[in-house]
Amino acid sequence: MTGAQRGAVVPLVPRGAAEAAPDDDAALAERVRAGDAAAFDGLVNRYMKRAFAVAYRVMGQKEDAEDLVQEAFMAVLQRIDSFEAGRPFAPWFFRILVNRGLNARKSRSLRTVEAIPEATAASGPSPEREAERGELRGRLRSAMDTLPERQRVIVELFELEGFAGPEIAQILEISDATVRWHLHEARKTLKKALAPYERSA
Amino acid sequence: MESFPDRDPRLGAALRDAYGEVPEIDFAALRGRITAQAELPLARAGKSQPRGWRPLRALVPLAAAAGIAGAAFTLTRPAPPAVPTVADRQQVEQILNATTPDLAELVAPQGDELLTALGS
Numbered sequence: 524m525t526g527a528q529r530g531a532v533v534p535l536v537p538r539g540a541a542e543a544a545p546d547d548d549a550a551l552a553e554r555v556r557a558g559d560a561a562a563f564d565g566l567v568n569r570y571m572k573r574a575f576a577v578a579y580r581v582m583g584q585k586e587d588a589e590d591l592v593q594e595a596f597m598a599v600l601q602r603i604d605s606f607e608a609g610r611p612f613a614p615w616f617f618r619i620l621v622n623r624g625l626n627a628r629k630s631r632s633l634r635t636v637e638a639i640p641e642a643t644a645a646s647g648p649s650p651e652r653e654a655e656r657g658e659l660r661g662r663l664r665s666a667m668d669t670l671p672e673r674q675r676v677i678v679e680l681f682e683l684e685g686f687a688g689p690e691i692a693q694i695l696e697i698s699d700a701t702v703r704w705h706l707h708e709a710r711k712t713l714k715k716a717l718a719p720y721e722r723s724a
Numbered sequence: 725m726e727s728f729p730d731r732d733p734r735l736g737a738a739l740r741d742a743y744g745e746v747p748e749i750d751f752a753a754l755r756g757r758i759t760a761q762a763e764l765p766l767a768r769a770g771k772s773q774p775r776g777w778r779p780l781r782a783l784v785p786l787a788a789a790a791g792i793a794g795a796a797f798t799l800t801r802p803a804p805p806a807v808p809t810v811a812d813r814q815q816v817e818q819i820l821n822a823t824t825p826d827l828a829e830l831v832a833p834q835g836d837e838l839l840t841a842l843g844s
Contacts, residue, residue, distance in 0.1 A: 555766070555769075556769065557769065557770060558766045558767060558768070558769035558770025558771070559766070559770075560759065560762070560763065560766050563759065563762055563766060564755070564759050567755055567758050567759060568755060571751055571754060571755055571758075572751060575746070575749065575751070575754070576746045579746045579747070580743075580746070583743070585747050585749060589749060589754055592754065592758070593754070593757060593758050593761065596758045596762065597758075597761060597762065597765070600762055600765045600766065600769070601765070603769070656741065659738065659741075659742070660741060660742040663738055663739065663742040664742050664743075667739075667742075678739070679739075681731065682731055682732065682735055682736045682739055683736060683739055683740060683743070685731075687728070688728035689728075699728070700726070702728070703726065703728060703729070706728075706729060707729070710729075710732065710735065713735060713739075714735070717734070717735070717738055
């Protein structure tokens with residue numbers, strides 16, 4: 524992912540699928556209802572990568588994220604009859620994914636091995652600087668862990684995955700104002716954790 | 725309407741540093757696993773959903789509502805008047821004949837006086 528992509532607002536419907544995507548989604552979903560395997564594969568192909576990114580943020584582990592994506596697509600099949608034709612597919616699908624992820628995170632004993640960020644393994648900064656960054660990472664993770672589940676997911680989707688606020692509201696079935704409030708509260712908490720680092724920077 | 729705040733690039737960078745980038749995986753393999761697992765449910769869906777039925781399914785509640793309304797109308801409507809039979813007519817005529825005085829009898833006593841009054 525490039526720096527430009529990181530900061531940009533990323534629409535729920537993946538780029539490349541472009542403007543025709545919502546209509547296509549509705550047609551594909553309708554065909555999936557009738558048992559059309561090619562249509563289902565079309566939806567999988569369209570949303571798989573974005574779904575994995577979100578699942579990884581929610582679960583924190585590659586393997587758990589892959590399982591979650593697979594489960595979410597199976598849930599789509601189970602619930603396709605409850606999907607209202609004419610409504611956008613993407614928020615419905617990501618709602619299934621995020622809700623399942625949050626439930627799984629609560630109930631499943633997650634693998635405790637943390638992924639090592641690339642920056643840690645790479646050589647470059649001085650040991651002092653690296654130690655400082657390590658401390659910052661620890662502080663930030665601890666602060667994230669103190670956030671309520673939904674607040675944490677909102678921060679991850681907004682700051683890391685580039686979802687727009689209204690998209691997050693649709694996925695979590697809450698109002699735009701509630702998303703704004705959660706973001707505000709989360710940033711307050713996280714900035715406290717970042718304060719010492721910002722002073723030294 | 726209040727707008728959403730901009731992304732905080734410093735916070736985003738720090739979070740990315742703390743949690744790392746989303747790793748690359750074998751998406752073709754994941755796609756294969758998903759579609760393989762979906763084969764059976766899709767086959768079931770194909771069998772249980774005849775193509776012509778689905779568009780009509782939206783009409784089921786309308787049809788049910790119309791049926792209920794029709795039944796309610798039929799049950800609450802007052803019964804139509806019964807059509808008299810030939811026997812009924814004969815019975816009514818007999819009663820009328822027996823109870824109604826002859827017209828001539830009614831008019832006769834005063835008939836002459838009436839004619840006189842009119843003639844004069």
